Amino acid sequence: MRESRIMRGFQAIVLAAGLGTRMRSKLPKVIHEICGKPMIDLVLDALEAAGAERAFVVVGHLAELVESVVGSRAQCVLQAEQKGTGHAVMQVRDVLSGYDGTVVVAAGDAAYLRESDLRALVNHHQKTDARATVLTAILEDPSGYGRVAREASGRIRRIVEDEDCSPEEALICEVNSSVYCFERRDLFDALSRITPDNVQGEYYLTDVIEIMIQDGLRVEAVISEDPLTAQGINTRVQLAEAEKVFRDRIREHLMLSGVTIVDPQTTFVDFDVVIGQDTKILPFSIIQGKTIIGKNCTIGPFTRIIDSKVSSGATISNAVVTEAEVGEDVCIGPYAYLRSGTVLAERAKVGTFVEVKKSTVGKGSKVSHQAYVGDATVGEGVNIGAGTITCNYDGHSKHPTIISDGAFVGSNANLVAPVKIGKRAYVAAGSTITQDVPDGALGIARGRQKNIDGWAEKRFKERRKSGSQEDSGGT
Ligand code: UD1
Numbered sequence: 184m185r186e187s188r189i190m191r192g193f194q195a196i197v198l199a200a201g202l203g204t205r206m207r208s209k210l211p212k213v214i215h216e217i218c219g220k221p222m223i224d225l226v227l228d229a230l231e232a233a234g235a236e237r238a239f240v241v242v243g244h245l246a247e248l249v250e251s252v253v254g255s256r257a258q259c260v261l262q263a264e265q266k267g268t269g270h271a272v273m274q275v276r277d278v279l280s281g282y283d284g285t286v287v288v289a290a291g292d293a294a295y296l297r298e299s300d301l302r303a304l305v306n307h308h309q310k311t312d313a314r315a316t317v318l319t320a321i322l323e324d325p326s327g328y329g330r331v332a333r334e335a336s337g338r339i340r341r342i343v344e345d346e347d348c349s350p351e352e353a354l355i356c357e358v359n360s361s362v363y364c365f366e367r368r369d370l371f372d373a374l375s376r377i378t379p380d381n382v383q384g385e386y387y388l389t390d391v392i393e394i395m396i397q398d399g400l401r402v403e404a405v406i407s408e409d410p411l412t413a414q415g416i417n418t419r420v421q422l423a424e425a426e427k428v429f430r431d432r433i434r435e436h437l438m439l440s441g442v443t444i445v446d447p448q449t450t451f452v453d454f455d456v457v458i459g460q461d462t463k464i465l466p467f468s469i470i471q472g473k474t475i476i477g478k479n480c481t482i483g484p485f486t487r488i489i490d491s492k493v494s495s496g497a498t499i500s501n502a503v504v505t506e507a508e509v510g511e512d513v514c515i516g517p518y519a520y521l522r523s524g525t526v527l528a529e530r531a532k533v534g535t536f537v538e539v540k541k542s543t544v545g546k547g548s549k550v551s552h553q554a555y556v557g558d559a560t561v562g563e564g565v566n567i568g569a570g571t572i573t574c575n576y577d578g579h580s581k582h583p584t585i586i587s588d589g590a591f592v593g594s595n596a597n598l599v600a601p602v603k604i605g606k607r608a609y610v611a612a613g614s615t616i617t618q619d620v621p622d623g624a625l626g627i628a629r630g631r632q633k634n635i636d637g638w639a640e641k642r643f644k645e646r647r648k649s650g651s652q653e654d655s656g657g658t
């Protein structure tokens with residue numbers, strides 16, 4: 184099917200009221216995510232891309248939760264009791280009563296739905312002046328899906344649900360994708376006549392097809408070239424299959440746009456992630472949420488980045504980066520943890536076994552080894568020695584630490600917040616700093632060292648006298 188311009192506009196109804204029993208989840212099926220995106224968003228994306236003027240989502244199970252995911256993208260309509268897909272569409276009758284035109288109906292679990300299939304569906308429907316058009320696909324194993332029964336002439340006759348199939352009907356490989364095009368008036372007229380007279384005791388939307396045909400209305404079927412189009416997501420096995428299909432597409436798109444992915448099979452990237460040209464992703468990396476990565480970065484191996492912004496030229500290895508902002512040419516890891524609210528300015532370095540939380544680290548500053556920086560503002564050109572800890576928590580609340588430009592914090596210092604280290608000030612290694620250190624000063628807070636001459640010899644003699652084995656190699 185070729186994508187083309189749609190003749191007339193259309194509005195859309197997405198069915199999302201069911202719990203999705205086969206998912207065995209407490210959450211509604213349509214909010215389960217595929218590559219970081221709720222299933223329902225995938226369906227709404229396709230509808231919007233194909234030019235839907237307006238969308239309605241039928242909600243029921245945990246309606247508020249689904250509504251919060253849908254947000255302002257569509258108007259939600261409540262189906263208080265889930266009595267079937269036909270009954271679900273009926274709930275939209277009143278809000279659509281002022282509209283006369285084409286209505287696309289899609290199941291909220293039709294995650295594979297593509298813009299191109301939708302355009303082909305609407306075009307065919309409008310070109311042939313049909314009153315209903317069903318999007319179908321041919322499956323090798325059609326079990327579980329509604330079958331498309333056709334006349335000997337090839338014209339569609341009806342859709343039979345899996346549970347209601349005769350043994351002959353069960354052999355039909357053309358299935359209903361649960362994406363349809365209708366004319367509003369004919370749809371609700373036929374819906375008012377469906378009955379729950381079937382194995383599942385539900386009002387099937389699929390029954391309107393036969394009713395319209397019996398009314399002598401023109402009904403069409405469009406076969407998608409892509410068998411996936413017909414597949415809903417009913418189980419977590421199908422959810423994982425969809426995840427795999429979309430991950431492949433995302434990776435392929437990134438690679439074709441100029442990103443090197445060394446091992447696609449161990450690289451996982453969510454839908455909304457943006458990655459710049461000539462960035463290289465090393466194996467076992469997971470890039471999630473609304474992350475944006477610039478050009479010429481090296482990410483991984485073994486790195487997870489969530490909802491973060493990484494500027495060009497950054498290197499991040501064996502790290503977990505969450506809701507952080509990473510400046511140009513920053514170097515992170517190996518083995519670093521950047522938590523929410525971390526901002527690293529250009530050329531900063533956060534090295535091995537360093538954790539940074541809700542802190543800003545200025546241009547060119549270095550936190551190279553084993554440190555914790557929390558609720559801190561670190562200026563430019565600062566050096567924070569190995570083992571330094573900002574003691575930001577007193578058991579009740581969090582307090583800030585300020586480390587000014589050019590300061591040097593010696594190894595293993597404890598900076599007890601709230602505290603400020605002045606410009607170009609020094610903190611002596613091993614100090615526990617509880618008071619501000621003025622600009623240019625040395626803060627030293629540790630026991631003064633004393634050397635006791637001859638101590639070792641003296642001890643040895645004493646031990647020998649008392650017969651102790653301790654210093655003679657015994658255990
Ligand atoms: C449906 C079709 C089937 C098709 C298959 C394709 C019917 C009767 N059957 O079957 O022909 O091959 O999709 O995936 O339509 N929903 C509601 N309210 C309800 C019931 C369902 O909103 O009362 C919603 C569900 O939340 C779901 C969608 O409708 O998003 C489809 O329901 P589902 O139970 O998955 O239908 P299938 O049995 O898969």
Ligand code: CA
Pocket residue numbers: 290292415416417
């Ligand atoms: Ca389904």
